[in-house]
Amino acid sequence: MGKTLAEKIWEDHIVRSAAGEPDLLYIDLQLIHEVTSAQAFDGLRLAGRQVRRPDLTIATEDHNTPTIDILKPIADPVSKLQIDTLRNNAKEFGIRIHSLGDADQGVVHVVGPQLGITQPGMTIVCGDSHTSTHGAFGAIAFGIGTSEVEHVLATQTLPSSRPKTMAINVEGTLKTGVTAKDIILAIIAQIGTGGGQGYIIEYRGSAIRELSMEGRMTVCNMSIEAGARAGLIAPDQKTFDYIKGKPHAPEDFAAAQSYWETLFTDADAQFDREITLNADELEPFVTWGTNPGQGLPLNASVPNPAEIKDSEERGAAERALQYMGLEAGTPLKKIAIDTVFLGSCTNGRIEDLRAAASVLEGKKISPTLRMLVVPGSERVRQQAMKEGLDKVFIDAGAEWRNAGCSMCLGMNPDQLAVGERSASTSNRNFEGRQGKGGRTHLVSPLVAAATAIRGTLSSPADL
């Protein structure tokens, strides 16, 4: 019997396997950031251990960094200590770091691909659940905890139990205005936040193949919101072209590409679970609740919990509506928004900024709201400025910021106030995620831009 893509990559990385034990997996790349690494480096120091492969490790600052006045000292002393700790650890252990002000600083999952350091067939880890983003290149990429960060630093391996495999086939053609973000929100609404638990998802089908690399990253990014450990897409010519010319593209590109071309699921391979979605029928999607599975097409209305059969889901929906301050039956398009956030590892890349700018060009955002535009990386910011996108956003009345995770998780000062409602291109609508008491609706960049103009949840078609 043939093998799935995930099985091929997994098997290529087994250092050791023994009955009754997890496989010892070799890790090709570890990405590091300030929030989940300090305790790992402390652990190394305490045990007198070294970083085994600094040359397979890279650090940047993103989660806890300011997006304004980035070259001034960080005001919050606790945040400053965390950033300084990363810088000191990188120096002590010989790890490459891209700090605030550096051209390659930015959200860790934007930085890897733009350097060309994310490549097909790799195993990639980071102390961040959205590491699944890198799966868009046909890599097994997953988030780990700090103990595992330390384990990889010390050994460049990770004991891991082999996940099951799931195929999600998205066949058909997306309508105008429907994007990668809508595909993944629709998938999560269908399979639920636990639907992918224990699986690596392979996204397949014509609608996935049609996506750009950046669209594919958006889809793989939110695999974790479906509960999956990782998500990936078989590499193809688009993948190879994307890597070519990037700083860390392989010198012997032909040799690399001939390996990459073997990375696909064999015709006779079996998945443990298969799901199919019709891309023709997809609409712009938006979440109404407090978990990413609570999403609906933008044309729908806030659901009535009383009509939900499952008692657990009904209870969750009731609590969500209460937290979100929403009435059952309200059309989603009537919901007024206070803040639009464009950015994050989900939708902070150049194509996302271009998409939003194409809607905002020559228009003004509603005076009833504020809009934050936070590029995923400094390189994305520079590219956007070269294309004049910063002007489009500023002229429209939006704030043009420096790169970082920003309001996606509200760890730095970019936060929602109590009761404030956002339309956000990020990945999580959890209670308080963007600031204590804040209310989040997850949307695509196109919906974010149209919403900014109209003041209520909208798609470009409503303009």
Place this chain on the structure above:
Amino acid sequence: MEKFVTHTGSGVPLRRSNVDTDQIIPAVYLKRVTRNGFEDGLFSAWRSDPEFVLNKQEFKSGTVLVAGPEFGTGSSREHAVWALQNYGFKAVISSRFADIFRGNSLKGGLLTVILPQSAVEALWVAIEGNPATAITVDLESRTVTYHDVTVAFELDDYTRWRLMEGLDDIGLTLKHTDSIDSFEAKRPSYKPKTLPIRI
């Protein structure tokens, strides 16, 4: 890591599903560079509500958290495990845990126990009926016992052994350094390296 063999304590019924890591500990509490002191951030948004279960006198000394399904979804922050441990929890019982949270908990010695949802609900009723109910989570026999009820749970032999011995994963892996060396010797040269820096 501290050994985990058996633990007996009272329970805290958390009747919520999808308790995500931002609820367990919001990002603003993740700025510390230590592994301790995170108890102040545990469920911080909910703790301002006097009706929240952890604010009720009868549940204040609980050490076994009994939660709804999909506990620990969301981010990979191990701080969520540390916050629960720093607060005093030794075990969490749920019918479903998010993968990364579960991995982190079992690395760090916080025992996450998967029981069928019906058993979780029975346990909620028992604890709410009598908050002093003693719950024993026993790793040796892989059972949860309270009153005259005993429910078995599954945990793979390897993880159980590691927890019962309190073993350091890195130490275990370093015994196989030869295997890592020989794997590395065969890695293709086109695999990317972060150093030297290319721009």
